[in-house]
Amino acid sequence: MTIPPLPPARPPSALHLRVPTRILDRLETATEQHLTDTITTARTPADLRNTTGTVTATITRAAQAAHRIGALIARTITPPPRDPELPNLIPDSPSPADTLRLLQDLAIPDAVTRLLDDAATRLEQTTAPAREHLERTARRVWGYALTTIHTASNRGATWYARAAGYDLRWHTREDERVCPVCSPLNGRTATPATAFTLPAGTRTWPGFTGLPPAHPRCRCSVTPVRPAPRPRTPSTTHGTTRPPGRRALLDLLRRRRRPATA
Numbered sequence: 001m002t003i004p005p006l007p008p009a010r011p012p013s014a015l016h017l018r019v020p021t022r023i024l025d026r027l028e029t030a031t032e033q034h035l036t037d038t039i040t041t042a043r044t045p046a047d048l049r050n051t052t053g054t055v056t057a058t059i060t061r062a063a064q065a066a067h068r069i070g071a072l073i074a075r076t077i078t079p080p081p082r083d084p085e086l087p088n089l090i091p092d093s094p095s096p097a098d099t100l101r102l103l104q105d106l107a108i109p110d111a112v113t114r115l116l117d118d119a120a121t122r123l124e125q126t127t128a129p130a131r132e133h134l135e136r137t138a139r140r141v142w143g144y145a146l147t148t149i150h151t152a153s154n155r156g157a158t159w160y161a162r163a164a165g166y167d168l169r170w171h172t173r174e175d176e177r178v179c180p181v182c183s184p185l186n187g188r189t190a191t192p193a194t195a196f197t198l199p200a201g202t203r204t205w206p207g208f209t210g211l212p213p214a215h216p217r218c219r220c221s222v223t224p225v226r227p228a229p230r231p232r233t234p235s236t237t238h239g240t241t242r243p244p245g246r247r248a249l250l251d252l253l254r255r256r257r258r259p260a261t262a
């Protein structure tokens with residue numbers, strides 16, 4: 001038996017991210033397998049159009065799971081602030097309403113219908129073997145699904161950062177495949193409210209909303225970081241400035257403590 005060589009050493013931040021992202025990697029592998037099996041078993045253009053419901057359901061389930069996993073990974077990497085005033089008010093995962101908002105933004109049924117309609121039309125017109133065409137279609141649909149999963153997991157991380165009053169840091173995978181769009185963003189921070197802006201002159205992707213993915217098949221992620229001290233501004237409570245998410249939680253707590261007399 002031969003022992004495979006160890007992978008090359010990675011920078012600390014990538015090592016730090018590697019274990020939690022395995023959960024996401026498993027979701028990606030299972031989703032890719034299911035989509036490929038569904039699409040490549042079609043035989044005719046009508047078969048291919050008939051996979052729309054299954055493909056939509058598969059990608060929707062993956063996005064819902066990725067939203068929760070993204071929040072979980074974020075919480076694992078940067079646990080909630082320890083503050084005697086702040087009991088455990090941050091929920092474990094985004095609410096169903098948060099996930100619904102994400103799904104509305106993603107518009108998965110429309111995208112899948114367009115992709116598969118287009119592929120079925122090409123299959124009607126092609127003289128090449130159907131198998132090749134279906135395998136290419138499966139790869140295109142998987143590319144879309146992967147981008148969707150990454151969008152959902154980063155939205156989960158952003159949900160958590162906002163709830164905990166943290167900022168966000170952009171991470172590329174720090175390997176030789178990182179593209180020129182994402183490379184300058186590695187390590188940059190932003191607040192969940194403002195999110196990230198791409199460097200001037202970057203060719204933008206219509207799907208970019210200030211969070212990774214910056215482009216289709218982008219593998220970048222965001223992690224929560226404790227905010228750097230911000231310039232002091234006049235405040236009503238003890239002259240201190242707290243990040244907005246945390247302050248909102250403390251206000252909520254105070255309102256709860258106050259007897260309901262008004």
Ligand SMILES: [Zn+2]
Pocket residue numbers: 172182212213214215218219220
């Ligand atoms: Zn990227």
